[in-house]
Amino acid sequence: MNLRDGKTRLILIAAALGIALVVAVASCGGGEDDGGEQKEDGQSQETANTGEEQPEGETSDNQGGEETEGGEESSAIGQVTTPEGISITFTRAEREDGGFLTIEGSITNNGSERLFDVGWAGPEKELAENGFSMAGATLTARTEGKRYLILRDTTGRCLCTGFAGSIKPGETVSWFAQFPAPDPATDEVDFQIGTIPAVTLEIQ
Incomplete structure (x- = not known):
């Protein structure tokens, strides 16, 4: 094998390794982005659920107060x-x-x-x-x-x-x-x- 053929093979191997490295880095970066998006979606859903539960508790407290006042008013004869x-x-x-x-x-x-x-x-x-x-x-x-x-x-x-x-x-x-x-x-x-x-x- 002459010197020219050896150089050509080295160039082809280096190019192949470079392409493989670029593909690997791109694949890792995509996985991290997906995980971040899923986490943000989960936090948004939890916030929405919390906002819906709070008004229900307030309504219950108000109804209890009305019942107590009614009992007091009816006690006088x-x-x-x-x-x-x-x-x-x-x-x-x-x-x-x-x-x-x-x-x-x-x-x-x-x-x-x-x-x-x-x-x-x-x-x-x-x-x-x-x-x-x-x-x-x-x-x-x-x-x-x-x-x-x-x-x-x-x-x-x-x-x-x-x-x-x-x-x-x-x-x-x-x-x-x-x-x-x-x-x-x-x-x-x-x-x-x-x-x-x-x-x-x-x-x-």
């Missing part, structure tokens, strides 16, 4: 408000074992002055020491033609709420009062205390 802004709410009028009737509710002072009325203790001397309390409350059963007075113990303390001090403007306090139970056939009574207008309550 009666209410009376004076021109001075004193609001008495009734939430329970129920017969109890032992032959007595329990009335419960709350008082809110929406006026501008403190509420302190010893006249709520009623005109009975036995109840006078109860002071500002629900001691003077009465129930009238019109179908029976009877008036029921507050229950009290042997010392003259009423089975009712006594208010320590006064009820301040903007303050709400809970109260209860117990009376002898009316006849079983009686399903309504009129509640009254002091100069507050009477309120008709349905016995539960």
